Amino acid sequence: MEQKHQTQIHDEGLSFRLMTLKDIPDVMVVERDAFTLPWTEEAFQNELKLNHFARYMVMEYEGRTIGYAGMWTIVDEAHITNIALLGAYRGRKWGERLLNELMKTASFLGMERITLEVRVSNEVAKCLYLKKGFQPAGIRKGYYSDNGEDALIMWADLPPYREYESEEGSEGWV
């Protein structure tokens, strides 16, 4: 598939681009801010260097990394591994923008369905996913090793890419 732009600047000073190894220190700041069980630097390195199914993006605001998201794309299914914003930037619909960018890119890459796991207690993320068309599809008991919390599995059908094309911006980061 033809690749379009390397970087796509959106309104509001936001931009999205492919994550590289150099981004990992900044991504770790987001990661530690967002999760009680953060991934390690090594985990990100392995994803970027060794996992050919993995695609990770960073979201910048006026040149600063404020969020990131990633997924595995396997045949026609995308699996979101992580999505996070620095706390100071939440509540402005920018988390929704980040998820939309990920879903749009998955659609651009030919994915038809998308899934994720979310802590059953994470009401903010669950509301966001429901808003974006995800539906609960099961529970993974004791999935999170820090407190034994269950994960809710959610799935959504992805709209065909043409339905995203009229939106501002594009799948610039793949």
Ligand SMILES: CC(C)(COP(=O)(O)OP(=O)(O)OC[C@H]1O[C@@H](n2cnc3c(N)ncnc32)[C@H](O)[C@@H]1OP(=O)(O)O)[C@@H](O)C(=O)NCCC(=O)NCCS
């Ligand atoms: C999940 C996350 C990316 C969402 O981003 P955000 O900036 O907080 O949310 P947004 O401002 O984009 O809001 C989008 C939607 O999320 C939901 N939402 C946001 N804040 C909410 C709140 N306080 N209570 C309930 N729902 C909320 C709503 O559905 C909202 O849409 P609406 O305002 O039209 O109702 C962000 O909160 C985050 O990084 N959290 C920590 C990491 C995390 O939990 N990641 C998910 C792991 S599965």
